[in-house]
Amino acid sequence: MSDTDATPTISTTVEESTSEREAQSSTGTARAVIESRNLDVRYGDVEALQSIDLRIPDQHVTAIIGPSGCGKSTFLRCINRMNDLVEAATIDGELLFNGTDVYGEEIDPVALRRRIGMVFQHPNPFPKSIYDNVAYGLRIQDITDDMDERVEQALRRAALWDEVKDQLDKSALDLSGGQQQRLCIARAIAVDPDVLLMDEPASALDPIATSKIEDLIEELAEEYTVVIVTHNMQQAARISDKTAVFLTGGELVEFDDTQKIFEDPESDRVEDYITGKFG
Numbered sequence: 121m122s123d124t125d126a127t128p129t130i131s132t133t134v135e136e137s138t139s140e141r142e143a144q145s146s147t148g149t150a151r152a153v154i155e156s157r158n159l160d161v162r163y164g165d166v167e168a169l170q171s172i173d174l175r176i177p178d179q180h181v182t183a184i185i186g187p188s189g190c191g192k193s194t195f196l197r198c199i200n201r202m203n204d205l206v207e208a209a210t211i212d213g214e215l216l217f218n219g220t221d222v223y224g225e226e227i228d229p230v231a232l233r234r235r236i237g238m239v240f241q242h243p244n245p246f247p248k249s250i251y252d253n254v255a256y257g258l259r260i261q262d263i264t265d266d267m268d269e270r271v272e273q274a275l276r277r278a279a280l281w282d283e284v285k286d287q288l289d290k291s292a293l294d295l296s297g298g299q300q301q302r303l304c305i306a307r308a309i310a311v312d313p314d315v316l317l318m319d320e321p322a323s324a325l326d327p328i329a330t331s332k333i334e335d336l337i338e339e340l341a342e343e344y345t346v347v348i349v350t351h352n353m354q355q356a357a358r359i360s361d362k363t364a365v366f367l368t369g370g371e372l373v374e375f376d377d378t379q380k381i382f383e384d385p386e387s388d389r390v391e392d393y394i395t396g397k398f399g
């Protein structure tokens with residue numbers, strides 16, 4: 121289905137939700153931009169997520185932590201329907217983006233992924249120039265006006281402009297790993313998404329590049345909702361506002377303010393995980 125065929129599109133859904141946004145922000149409570157209700161995911165016989173109920177607040181950083189195989193990436197990939205590409209995956213329950221079920225029949229996954237961008241563990245720039253990487257998403261949306269300005273703004277917001285402004289024609293593949301990852305972030309935000317999903321975005325980077333990405337994530341949360349999967353508990357504690365702890369078996373055990381999770385979790389299992397007793 122093309123974007124123009126999708127009725128209603130994700131864009132109209134977002135516009136319809138403005139009154140909800142205003143109503144909730146007036147109470148001082150962040151609106152949930154993503155909400156899962158009773159979400160179950162299986163890959164064939166493997167139960168990857170069990171009855172996940174989670175509300176991800178607007179314009180904050182939410183970290184998802186937990187031991188290997190507990191379903192963190194699966195949850196992230198459900199949000200923008202990347203799991204559609206996995207034949208064995210079956211999904212039950214509800215996953216709402218601005219109040220609309222992203223698995224609803226009327227939703228176009230390509231349009232959805234423009235509103236919910238994704239950055240992966242290993243930087244994956246296209247084998248094109250720095251400029252063309254950032255311009256890519258805009259061109260496929262037929263946005264051609266003010267292209268130079270849009271590319272510059274995305275690179276600035278991704279804290280990369282000063283390092284690349286004199287070499288925009290250079291191949292993206294010639295950048296360092298950390299620069300490539302910031303370029304991938306610039307590519308994702310050039311189309312002005314609402315949500316950025318990040319799957320261990322710094323785990324392949326050295327400490328200096330990691331620190332730049334962490335600073336950037338905190339800045340991005342002023343404009344976007346960021347959901348980050350990380351194995352690095354210090355990183356989750358440093359940069360996130362909310363933390364969800366998934367444990368083995370695909371269970372969401374606790375979700376709360378990050379400070380509460382790390383200083384005074386309700387669950388003994390979460391405390392054992394945080395303090396390194398397992399996982």
Ligand SMILES: Nc1ncnc2c1ncn2[C@@H]1O[C@H](COP(=O)(O)OP(=O)(O)OP(=O)(O)O)[C@@H](O)[C@H]1O
Pocket residue numbers: 163166167168186187188189190191192193194195206208
């Ligand atoms: N494409 C797939 N096909 C079959 N099983 C899968 C697939 N992807 C994930 N799984 C299984 O689903 C479960 C959850 O995997 P997932 O990758 O979501 O966990 P994770 O918490 O992100 O792990 P890690 O921290 O190691 O990346 C695991 O048992 C995994 O083996």
